Amino acid sequence: MLSKLGLFEALLFASGEPVERKRLMEILSIGDQDLALLIAQMEDVCVEPTRGIMLRIVADSLQLVTKPAAADLVLRLTAGRQYKISKPTLEVLAIVAYKQPITRAEVEEIRGVKCERALLTLLEKGLIVEVGRKDSMGRPILYGTTENFLHHFNLRSLKDLPLPG
Amino acid sequence: MTEVEIDCENFAGSLTKLLRLLLDSELDIFALRLEHVVEQVVQAIMDAHTPLAVDEAGTHLVLCSTMLRLKSRRLLPVEDLRQTEASLHADDPALLSIVQGLTYESYREVVDMLENLAAESALLSPRGVVAYEALPSAGGSLQKVSLLTLVAAFEQAMRLRQPMVLEVSRPACTLAWGMSYVRQTIEAQGRVEFSCVFPLACSRLEIVMIFLGLLELVRLGEVLLRDDAAACYLESREAGQVA
Numbered sequence: 001m002l003s004k005l006g007l008f009e010a011l012l013f014a015s016g017e018p019v020e021r022k023r024l025m026e027i028l029s030i031g032d033q034d035l036a037l038l039i040a041q042m043e044d045v046c047v048e049p050t051r052g053i054m055l056r057i058v059a060d061s062l063q064l065v066t067k068p069a070a071a072d073l074v075l076r077l078t079a080g081r082q083y084k085i086s087k088p089t090l091e092v093l094a095i096v097a098y099k100q101p102i103t104r105a106e107v108e109e110i111r112g113v114k115c116e117r118a119l120l121t122l123l124e125k126g127l128i129v130e131v132g133r134k135d136s137m138g139r140p141i142l143y144g145t146t147e148n149f150l151h152h153f154n155l156r157s158l159k160d161l162p163l164p165g
Numbered sequence: 166m167t168e169v170e171i172d173c174e175n176f177a178g179s180l181t182k183l184l185r186l187l188l189d190s191e192l193d194i195f196a197l198r199l200e201h202v203v204e205q206v207v208q209a210i211m212d213a214h215t216p217l218a219v220d221e222a223g224t225h226l227v228l229c230s231t232m233l234r235l236k237s238r239r240l241l242p243v244e245d246l247r248q249t250e251a252s253l254h255a256d257d258p259a260l261l262s263i264v265q266g267l268t269y270e271s272y273r274e275v276v277d278m279l280e281n282l283a284a285e286s287a288l289l290s291p292r293g294v295v296a297y298e299a300l301p302s303a304g305g306s307l308q309k310v311s312l313l314t315l316v317a318a319f320e321q322a323m324r325l326r327q328p329m330v331l332e333v334s335r336p337a338c339t340l341a342w343g344m345s346y347v348r349q350t351i352e353a354q355g356r357v358e359f360s361c362v363f364p365l366a367c368s369r370l371e372i373v374m375i376f377l378g379l380l381e382l383v384r385l386g387e388v389l390l391r392d393d394a395a396a397c398y399l400e401s402r403e404a405g406q407v408a
Contacts, residue, residue, distance in 0.1 A: 016292040056289060068288035075290075085283070087276060094275045110269055153279060154286035162278035 004028060005045070008038045009064075018061030018151065058150045059157060085125075092118040093127060097149065097161060101131045101142035119143065127152060167217060169209045169225055173201055180206060184228050185271065187235060194236050203229050315390075318359040318397050319376055338371050343378025351388060351401050359390075359397040 002010070007028060012019060025035050039055065039062065046054040046067075056065045066074050085093065092115045095107050107115050122128040131144035145158070155161065168179040175196055176183055183202070186192040206229050210222045217225070350362055362379065363372055379399070382388040391398045 013292060018291075054289075056291075063291055065289035065291045068285070071288035071290070090276045090279055091272055094272045094279055098272070098275070110272065112269065152286060153282040154289065155282070162275060162282070 004030065004034070005038055005041050008042060012055075012062060012064045015063075018056075018058060018063040018147075021060050021062065024062065056154065057156055058154070059147050061147065085121075085127075088115075089118040089121050093122055093145075093149070096122070096128050096143050097145050097158065100144040101134075102144075103134050103140040103142055105140060107143075167221055169206050171202055171205050173197060180225060180228055181270065184232060187232060194232075194239060199229075199232055199236060202232065315359075315397065338368075338374050340374060340377055340381065343371075343374035343376070344381055345378070346375055347379045347382055347388065347399070351399060356398050356400045359399060362399060 008024070011024060011027060021035060025031065028035075028038075030038070039057070042055050045051065052067055052070050053064050054067050056063045091111060092107055095110050096102055096119075099106065099110075104116065104119055107119070119128070123130075126146055126148040128143045128149065129146045130141050132142045133139040134142050149155075150157065168181065171178065171180055171183055176186075176192060180202070183192070187194050187197075206225050210217050210225065347362060351357055363375055367375075379388065383390055387402055389400050389402055391400065
């Protein structure tokens with residue numbers, strides 16, 4: 001019979017996508033502490049050089065990913081590269097990430113140029129999302145980052161964002 | 166721009182960072198002896214070994230004068246302060262541009278860090294995920310089919326195929342069913358007009374599932390979409406490559 005760790009690994013492997021902690025606890029019928037223990041055990045196992053995968057923790061989700069050392073080979077297998085974001089778009093994303101929730105006008109005030117196109121691109125890529133409306137004239141849309149944003153930059157939470165200056 | 170490093174009793178770092186912290190009130194301006202700051206800036210400007218360019222020296226002096234001005238304004242009585250803080254930006258375009266410049270500069274610094282993080286993150290691949298650009302090409306013809314065309318064709322299909330029965334769908338009506346139905350239709354008929362993919366008698370849910378199945382097959386590269394002048398056509402990838 002498989003151990004809890006084996007079942008935990010199987011679930012993450014089968015999903016491929018990030019799985020929420022809550023969901024894992026439900027399926028495995030375990031509590032917070034047990035899950036934390038499983039995560040620690042999994043990280044210990046994955047740290048071995050004989051393993052090609054590792055655990056990625058983003059926000060409240062867990063995911064199995066290949067190790068950076070295997071990146072070259074994996075890229076040869078998938079024959080692809082991850083999409084790149086242009087510098088101006090990345091600037092807009094940085095402003096949204098640090099100042100969220102923020103309106104388009106506020107982003108434009110900081111950058112000094114229009115940024116409608118960049119915001120649309122970021123919305124399409126699922127890196128930002130509308131999080132509400134500002135209580136001011138015209139009730140402009142407020143933007144914030146998504147969990148996909150954390151995945152894209154491999155951040156556990158917004159607190160892990162690099163500090164400017 | 167060459168940064169001037171400041172080292173005071175309660176701050177160590179660049180001059181621009183110091184001003185940013187003061188403007189954001191994250192550092193108490195009254196706890197800072199500005200004469201020490203100015204002395205260090207003047208020293209850096211006058212440094213015989215590495216003299217600063219005139220424009221850079223000018224910028225640093227403006228930053229110093231901004232700090233002095235900020236401190237003097239904050240020494241005003243509270244009521245006056247409210248007025249002056251409110252009009253601080255409005256009546257001083259130079260200060261406004263400095264504040265904007267500093268804020269913008271800080272985000273530009275972050276962009277490089279974010280790029281590095283994204284590059285590191287790109288080295289980690291989850292299971293079964295094919296990178297964005299590695300998805301099989303839909304043969305180039307997909308680029309000629311706009312989303313609006315697809316939506317228009319879908320709406321037309323919805324209009325033409327009014328449900329003949331109550332909206333009670335079979336349990337088998339899933340995305341997998343939709344994909345399988347599109348595959349079978351294309352295999353049987355070869356090139357199919359978009360609106361003809363949907364069966365004559367079907368529920369709205371079935372139409373939606375067939376449409377989603379079709380989109381999934383296009384994403385997987387199994388089906389090609391071609392947009393002729395008259396209509397939008399579907400065909401299998403193999404047939405498209407032969408053509």
